[in-house]
Amino acid sequence: MGDVRRSNLALVLGRIAYAPAGVHPSRAQVASATGLTKASVSSLVLDLLDAGVIREVGLSQQGRGRPGVGLELNSARAVLGMEINVDYISAGVTDLTGNLLALETQERDNRPAAEGTVLAALARLAAKVRAEAAGSGVQVLGGGLAVPGLVDAAASRVLTAPNLGWSDVDLDLDALLPDTPLGVSLFNEANAAALAEVRHRPSGSSTFLFVSGEVGVGGGLVIGGELFTGPEGHAGEVGHVVVEPDGLPCSCGGAGCLETVAGQDAIFVAAGIDAEARTRSQSMAVLVQALQSGVPSALSSVERAGRYLGVALASTARVVNIGAVVLGGHFAVIDPWLREPLLASLEKHAPGRLPPDQVTASTLGQAGALLGAAGSVVRSLIDAPHLLQQ
Known part of the structure; x- marks a missing residue:
């Protein structure tokens, strides 16, 4: 297949795939939108149908003319x-x-x-x-x-x-x-x-830092709806921003990283939860129950995590000039207790840089x-x- 045809095939599929919800463009509409001839579009659509990536669905009204057959991504x-x-x-x-x-x-x-x-x-x-x-x-x-x-x-x-x-x-x-x-x-x-947030979050800025809370702490930097990974693909490693210069050793080989105070294991240890005797979900359930019951050790462990998370995010926001953060993983789960110390830390270290309404919790869960x-x-x-x- 020639390069021009490959490019046109992608052009046609993109027009069909990225059509607004409920809109099923016809061949004629795709031709009008792409500038390709109707004959070329018909041939390309046939290839996409043969490949099984799209399917024909219903009729698509084309102004005052005769309705055409609509096209959409194949749900099978x-x-x-x-x-x-x-x-x-x-x-x-x-x-x-x-x-x-x-x-x-x-x-x-x-x-x-x-x-x-x-x-x-x-x-x-x-x-x-x-x-x-x-x-x-x-x-x-x-x-x-x-x-x-x-x-x-x-x-x-x-x-x-x-x-x-x-x-x-x-x-x-x-x-x-x-x-x-x-x-x-x-x-x-x-x-x-972070890429899932671009597609699935209901609204908000298209430039944000996604912070993933698991055993480790990861980050994904999205700029203008596109993931920015840096020249070697490693940008966004917010979990290894140093927040305690004299802190504990980190799995990365450094010391005092955000992960050592805000990672899942670090929070469990500080809260007095024996995670070794439970599954991850059981340990998280125990933590949430302790937070709901006002157990001091659980509250202080999350307060500490939120405070240091704020330090890391304040530094990151200034360096990469972002104004929105999305919290995922366990940060989203414990957001009701994490939010106050996190926002207070942000206001102390980067006043006005990350407004409270621009610090949101992911709704995607573990998926x-x-x-x-x-x-x-x-x-x-x-x-x-x-x-x-x-």
Whole structure:
């Protein structure tokens, strides 16, 4: 396929995919919007129909003329988002418009396990979710995997994931979703969750910092609706901003990082919660119950986390000139108790830089990272639909 036809194929698919909700453009409308001839559009649409990425639906009125057949993304095609985190793995199927069709999460401690063992467990979970989708007539075209660390996506390599104990680990991504035309792409967990916010948050600034609270603390920087990762792809690592110069050692090899006082384990320890004897969700439930009951150790641990989170965000906001923050992971869960000390810290260290109404909690829950990974794969497909024809 020639470069011009590939470009035009993406142009046509983009016009269909990004049409407003409820709008199903016809071939003639796509031709008018793109400047391509009706004959060219008809040929390109036929290729997209043959590839199964779009489908015909109803009739689309074209002014005073005869209505044409509407076009939309095929709801029987999907991608699979996956996540490996320190204490769980998850897999979820989304259709091409981003709707979550199925989700499975398995709590497990991945720290002592070799990467091959973790990938094998995730492959089984992915196969289960994929089979559920197939039972409903939905075909998975490919997937995205989010991990809590720095990655080289092109090489399918995790450069470093300190909380997993992984360093320069090559992943066999094809084993996660065998026999799919798009294969599996690799993403940083916080970056993927930040991209999910771009698509799914109801309103707000298109420039913001997403802060992911898990065992570690990650960050994704979004500027004008686009993820900014820096020249080596590692921008946004707010969890390793130093907030206590003489603080505790961090998994990154430094000391006094935000993660050491605001990470999940740090909060549990300060609250007196024995996380080793419970699953992650059980420990979080215990923390929330303690906060609701006004247990002093729980309140002080979250107050401390919020105060230092404010220090890190104040510094970050000044350096990258952002005026909005979205809190995810456990920061969203404990937001009712975290918010006051966080806002007080922001006002002290960066007055006026981050107004209270611009510090919001994510509504995506634990699915954010896999939704972002899946959405990125869909976006890549729309930019290069010819990949389905190879």
